[in-house]
Amino acid sequence: MTSSQLFGISTLGYLLASALYIATLLFKTKKSGVVASILTLLTFLVQTVGIGLRWYESYEMGMGHAPLSNMYESLVFFSWSIVIFYLLLELKFHNRIFGAFAIPFAFFSMAYASFAKGINQEISPLIPALQSNWLIVHVVTCFIGYAAFAVACGLGFMYLLKSASSDTSETGVISSLPKLSVLDDVIHKTMIFGFLWLSAGIITGAIWANSAWGTYWSWDPKETWSLITWFIYAATLHARFTRGWQGKRIAWLAIIGFVSVIFTYFGVNFLLSGLHSYGSS
Amino acid sequence: MSKKKNSIWTFFASVKLALFVLFILAIASIIGTVIPQNSPVDVYVKQYGENMARLFQILDIPDMYNSWWFTTMLFLLALNLTVCTIERLPSVWRMVVLDNLKTDLGRLSKMQPNKQLITSKLPEEAAVQVRAGLHDKGWKSTEAARDGGILLFAQKAPWTRLGVYIVHTSILVIFAGAMIGSYFGYKGSVMIPETRSTDTIYEFGTRNPIKLGFEVFCNRFTLSHYPNGAPKEFRSDLVIVDDGGKEVARKSIIVNDPLSYKGHTFYQSSYQSYEKFLITLVNNETKNKELFLIEPGKQVQWDAEKVAFGIINRGMTDTPGKFTYKIWFSGGDTSEPFWIIEGDTTVINESGKAYTFSMKEFYATGLQVTKDPGVWCVYIGCGLMLFGLMIAFFFSHRRVWVYISRENDQTSVRVTGNTNKNKPAFDKNFETVSHTIEEKLT
Numbered sequence: 180m181t182s183s184q185l186f187g188i189s190t191l192g193y194l195l196a197s198a199l200y201i202a203t204l205l206f207k208t209k210k211s212g213v214v215a216s217i218l219t220l221l222t223f224l225v226q227t228v229g230i231g232l233r234w235y236e237s238y239e240m241g242m243g244h245a246p247l248s249n250m251y252e253s254l255v256f257f258s259w260s261i262v263i264f265y266l267l268l269e270l271k272f273h274n275r276i277f278g279a280f281a282i283p284f285a286f287f288s289m290a291y292a293s294f295a296k297g298i299n300q301e302i303s304p305l306i307p308a309l310q311s312n313w314l315i316v317h318v319v320t321c322f323i324g325y326a327a328f329a330v331a332c333g334l335g336f337m338y339l340l341k342s343a344s345s346d347t348s349e350t351g352v353i354s355s356l357p358k359l360s361v362l363d364d365v366i367h368k369t370m371i372f373g374f375l376w377l378s379a380g381i382i383t384g385a386i387w388a389n390s391a392w393g394t395y396w397s398w399d400p401k402e403t404w405s406l407i408t409w410f411i412y413a414a415t416l417h418a419r420f421t422r423g424w425q426g427k428r429i430a431w432l433a434i435i436g437f438v439s440v441i442f443t444y445f446g447v448n449f450l451l452s453g454l455h456s457y458g459s460s
Numbered sequence: 461m462s463k464k465k466n467s468i469w470t471f472f473a474s475v476k477l478a479l480f481v482l483f484i485l486a487i488a489s490i491i492g493t494v495i496p497q498n499s500p501v502d503v504y505v506k507q508y509g510e511n512m513a514r515l516f517q518i519l520d521i522p523d524m525y526n527s528w529w530f531t532t533m534l535f536l537l538a539l540n541l542t543v544c545t546i547e548r549l550p551s552v553w554r555m556v557v558l559d560n561l562k563t564d565l566g567r568l569s570k571m572q573p574n575k576q577l578i579t580s581k582l583p584e585e586a587a588v589q590v591r592a593g594l595h596d597k598g599w600k601s602t603e604a605a606r607d608g609g610i611l612l613f614a615q616k617a618p619w620t621r622l623g624v625y626i627v628h629t630s631i632l633v634i635f636a637g638a639m640i641g642s643y644f645g646y647k648g649s650v651m652i653p654e655t656r657s658t659d660t661i662y663e664f665g666t667r668n669p670i671k672l673g674f675e676v677f678c679n680r681f682t683l684s685h686y687p688n689g690a691p692k693e694f695r696s697d698l699v700i701v702d703d704g705g706k707e708v709a710r711k712s713i714i715v716n717d718p719l720s721y722k723g724h725t726f727y728q729s730s731y732q733s734y735e736k737f738l739i740t741l742v743n744n745e746t747k748n749k750e751l752f753l754i755e756p757g758k759q760v761q762w763d764a765e766k767v768a769f770g771i772i773n774r775g776m777t778d779t780p781g782k783f784t785y786k787i788w789f790s791g792g793d794t795s796e797p798f799w800i801i802e803g804d805t806t807v808i809n810e811s812g813k814a815y816t817f818s819m820k821e822f823y824a825t826g827l828q829v830t831k832d833p834g835v836w837c838v839y840i841g842c843g844l845m846l847f848g849l850m851i852a853f854f855f856s857h858r859r860v861w862v863y864i865s866r867e868n869d870q871t872s873v874r875v876t877g878n879t880n881k882n883k884p885a886f887d888k889n890f891e892t893v894s895h896t897i898e899e900k901l902t
Contacts, residue, residue, distance in 0.1 A: 242686070304686040307694055307715035307728075364884065371853045378849060382842040391716045393727045393830035394647060395838060396638075398525040400493040410486040414479050420624075421475040451493055 185229030192222025193286035200278035212275040242304040247318040254292035258285040260326035280333030313387035321380030327373030332437035338362045338430035374412045400451040404443040472543040492524045560613045561604040575894045577873040579901045583864045593897035609865030620855035626848030630841045637837030645832040652678040653824040661829045674702035681825040689780030696825040730826030744814040767791045856881045
């Protein structure tokens with residue numbers, strides 16, 4: 180077994196799990212939900228082994244570094260973070276319906292890593308700038324934040340779908356979605372969680388930049404976009420805490436915030452040039 | 461001056477202003493990520509046309525993050541944070557130190573969550589049980605006689621109300637650190653060829669020379685590659701010479717591992733090659749040693765040992781970017797050419813003498829040099845921010861009151877609670893507390 184085979188299985192696993200979660204939402208079949216959860220957990224374990232194996236493989240090849248060094252590896256890790264975050268959420272809130280709006284993100288991330296053009300899947304040696312223990316700390320903190328924001332965005336869609344629907348029947352698809360007040364609460368908590376980790380991610384990045392280049396902040400496009408994202412979520416939290424924004428507005432902000440996250444993650448690498456260019460292939 | 465009447469004060473204390481500034485900062489920041497920063501003027505003229513380029517110059521767009529208007533926005537945010545804090549902190553502080561045993565009893569019965577228990581025990585007896593019940597669940601209570609009854613009060617983490625102000629203060633601390641850095645520090649760079657030293661570096665942007673007050677000597681710079689030819693490591697062996705020619709510090713620096721001395725930090729950032737080579741020759745018998753800087757195709761003499769040598773050819777190795785060199789070496793009448801890979805050492809036997817021959821390419825190391833006395837302030841601010849965010853998000857000020865009074869030959873035990881955030885979690889908490897009290901009373 181190689182790590183790329185395990186990642187192939189993971190991609191397929193998340194596709195099936197997404198389908199099952201969506202089926203659970205549409206047909207209200209409890210059993211399919213249980214199967215979806217089990218499948219997600221199993222796939223997650225396979226993916227975890229895959230990440231570990233890729234780490235090991237890099238040592239075998241004489242480079243020895245955590246598999247967090249390029250776009251491919253970061254997409255795999257993004258997907259992994261979304262799933263672990265989702266599974267904990269499912270455990271905490273005892274609700275499988277969230278999965279229909281979260282696991283597809285994990286699948287798309289894996290699929291994009293595997294099939295998109297221009298994504299180098301090879302294990303490549305670390306350039307001198309990345310040879311630091313801060314690599315793991317920085318990437319992990321950022322991606323926990325990103326994963327939380329991805330889930331918050333999925334829940335935002337769920338909220339808008341539910342609130343826009345005039346279908347109030349007991350049997351409709353919409354009725355199986357959680358109550359609006361519950362959704363609103365979970366979106367808020369998820370965003371708070373993401374905000375804390377995003378802050379930690381920016382801070383660890385700053386400390387790393389200072390130890391590598393002697394400047395903790397250089398207004399590089401990646402840094403600037405992470406700050407823009409931070410501003411958006413900071414504004415969202417203030418709007419909620421001090422002006423009582425709730426519901427639809429917060430759901431929209433969860434989506435807008437995630438668009439900014441995606442731009443920080445991809446857009447900067449592909450459209451803008453800067454110090455973070457190693458993330459682009 | 462009355463704060464309430466002063467409209468300027470109210471303006472700076474408003475959250476609306478904070479939201480507006482955050483929004484504008486976000487939008488403005490985008491400009492600098494789309495329009496390249498710090499490029500020469502002609503780049504802008506070529507890309508955006510003469511008129512746009514002129515407009516950019518007027519608005520400081522090419523260096524917008526340091527422009528007066530962007531700095532003003534950041535200053536406005538800092539001012540807003542400061543005024544907000546001064547405005548709100550006193551009332552929050554009053555909540556932290558509030559004597560909750562003086563709470564209006566009428567308000568208690570209206571607060572949610574709320575639970576009334578009835579017992580046949582006398583109030584004093586009930587109070588003992590209530591106290592024990594609270595204690596069992598980790599609530600330390602105080603009590604007072606109120607309106608013929610007994611009021612018990614317990615609270616957890618009142619100081620966590622300050623969490624959000626810790627976050628706001630942390631941002632100001634970070635700003636302060638950044639200002640200290642920009643007024644009392646500098647960033648520059650310098651190229652030091654191997655075996656040479658310098659006491660001057662050049663500031664970024666202006667290229668103004670800055671005297672260090674001591675000397676930095678670059679003993680060696682080595683460049684190593686991965687098998688596929690990608691650079692693996694840039695390493696400079698640096699020595700600091702201070703106090704009238706004494707060696708005071710020595711470190712082999714790589715990217716991510718700089719050298720600090722007297723507030724200056726030296727970072728490995730680049731290198732330059734000169735198509736020249738450093739040759740170290742040692743007579744193995746006499747230990748006589750000499751260092752030569754040579755160019756390919758030119759003969760060099762070591763008069764003391766009466767040897768001559770030179771580089772006559774270059775060949776490829778299995779590693780891309782790594783070369784082997786053909787050396788002509790003569791110690792008298794005979795000469796035997798040999799090959800040596802750059803960076804290697806070999807022993808030559810020539811005219812009955814043995815020499816150790818080391819060869820490496822001659823480089824200059826490119827160092828980034830910074831002096832930033834504000835960086836610790838920034839780090840403290842960062843730590844404070846994470847600490848504050850954790851408190852603000854995950855801790856809440858929770859309060860529980862129990863009022864015990866005699867009503868119609870029975871004792872009423874009214875349990876009420878209040879939290880400043882995360883009500884669902886507190887409601888569960890309250891449920892277990894009131895349940896424990898109920899059990900104690902029966």
